[in-house]
Amino acid sequence: MHIGRRLPLTPGALGRDSRYTLYDRVQVHNRLLSLAERERRDAMADSTLGDLDNLAARARRDTSIESLVLVAAGVLACFAVAVNLATSSGGYPDALHGVGSWSLALLIPLALVAIWLRLRRRESRRGVGLQSRTVGWTALWVSILFLLLGLGPILTFVLGPYPVLMGLVAIAGLRFSSRLLLGWGVVAGALGTWAGMYQFNNRFGLPTLDTALAVSIAVATLIAGIVVGVRQRNA
Amino acid sequence: MSSHPVTQLDDTVHQRVRLGILTILATAGRADFTYLRDTLELTDGNLGRHLDVLYDAGYVEITKTFEGRRPRTWVTITKGGRTALTGHIAALRQMIDAVPDK
Numbered sequence: 002m003h004i005g006r007r008l009p010l011t012p013g014a015l016g017r018d019s020r021y022t023l024y025d026r027v028q029v030h031n032r033l034l035s036l037a038e039r040e041r042r043d044a045m046a047d048s049t050l051g052d053l054d055n056l057a058a059r060a061r062r063d064t065s066i067e068s069l070v071l072v073a074a075g076v077l078a079c080f081a082v083a084v085n086l087a088t089s090s091g092g093y094p095d096a097l098h099g100v101g102s103w104s105l106a107l108l109i110p111l112a113l114v115a116i117w118l119r120l121r122r123r124e125s126r127r128g129v130g131l132q133s134r135t136v137g138w139t140a141l142w143v144s145i146l147f148l149l150l151g152l153g154p155i156l157t158f159v160l161g162p163y164p165v166l167m168g169l170v171a172i173a174g175l176r177f178s179s180r181l182l183l184g185w186g187v188v189a190g191a192l193g194t195w196a197g198m199y200q201f202n203n204r205f206g207l208p209t210l211d212t213a214l215a216v217s218i219a220v221a222t223l224i225a226g227i228v229v230g231v232r233q234r235n236a
Numbered sequence: 237m238s239s240h241p242v243t244q245l246d247d248t249v250h251q252r253v254r255l256g257i258l259t260i261l262a263t264a265g266r267a268d269f270t271y272l273r274d275t276l277e278l279t280d281g282n283l284g285r286h287l288d289v290l291y292d293a294g295y296v297e298i299t300k301t302f303e304g305r306r307p308r309t310w311v312t313i314t315k316g317g318r319t320a321l322t323g324h325i326a327a328l329r330q331m332i333d334a335v336p337d338k
Contacts, residue, residue: 050325053255056256056259056275056276057259057260057262059260059275060263060264063264063271064263129264129271130264130267131265
């Protein structure tokens with residue numbers, strides 16, 4: 002072998018040339034095999050990542066809480082808005098402030114406990130997921146803040162139902178990496194707070210628009226939860 | 237000179253089934269033996285052997301519980317397992333990016 006000499010890339014190019022030793026020929030063969038192995042691994046990597054995406058998508062679908070969270074938020078919002086409208090007096094229909102919003106201080110912790118129990122049952126039945134643990138801790142903290150420290154009536158009565166409800170939806174989106182929940186929580190929460198502050202300040206005289214907005218957010222949240230649930234079931 | 241991404245692949249993780257197990261666990265948080273077996277279409281013995289390898293490497297934790305009289309095996313991913321999976325997938329992506337377009 003000649004040190005520093007450049008060897009051909011393929012064994013065929015070595016031919017029967019007597020300048021190349023057996024060692025040279027083995028080296029060329031090994032280099033080619035190594036290149037082939039790398040190419041094979043590159044191709045495998047491509048298909049492997051596709052398979053992994055499918056597996057992750059299936060696990061995400063089996064553990065998704067999007068529908069559950071949106072339906073719960075939608076039911077609570079519809080209830081609060083309906084009760085607010087039914088109990089409003091003085092000719093000023095207020096969809097965002099009243100007994101309905103106030104009762105959320107108790108209903109939100111209860112809803113979180115219901116979601117926690119539902120998730121525990123689902124995880125046990127399907128054999129996958131650990132989301133109930135996070136929801137359980139959230140239920141505990143919200144119960145302490147709302148019921149023991151009395152923060153719930155202040156937040157839900159003063160600001161209306163949406164900052165708290167949609168804030169929790171956005172937190173769920175962050176915690177469970179769901180863009181849908183995060184986006185929904187932020188947009189619906191911002192709109193609801195905007196409408197709530199108009200009405201609470203009583204400065205702008207837009208009760209019809211505020212009421213329409215409050216009802217629309219509640220109904221849209223409920224419908225979105227049902228649609229997501231049906232789509233997941235059919236997927 | 238930077239090394240080829242192949243050198244960054246973790247042999248324990250690279251095996252197809254083990255990569256699948258870690259992916260499911262990283263996404264779902266935890267899964268039981270039956271779910272993993274059915275999703276990955278494996279036999280009990282095959283899945284058990286792969287779980288042993290991952291457990292020995294410290295990538296998963298295995299908890300055996302009883303529901304009534306029925307035993308149940310839960311598998312969760314460890315911090316080390318999550319790190320190994322993330323590094324491995326990053327290396328795979330690097331390999332794909334390194335392949336020139338035709």
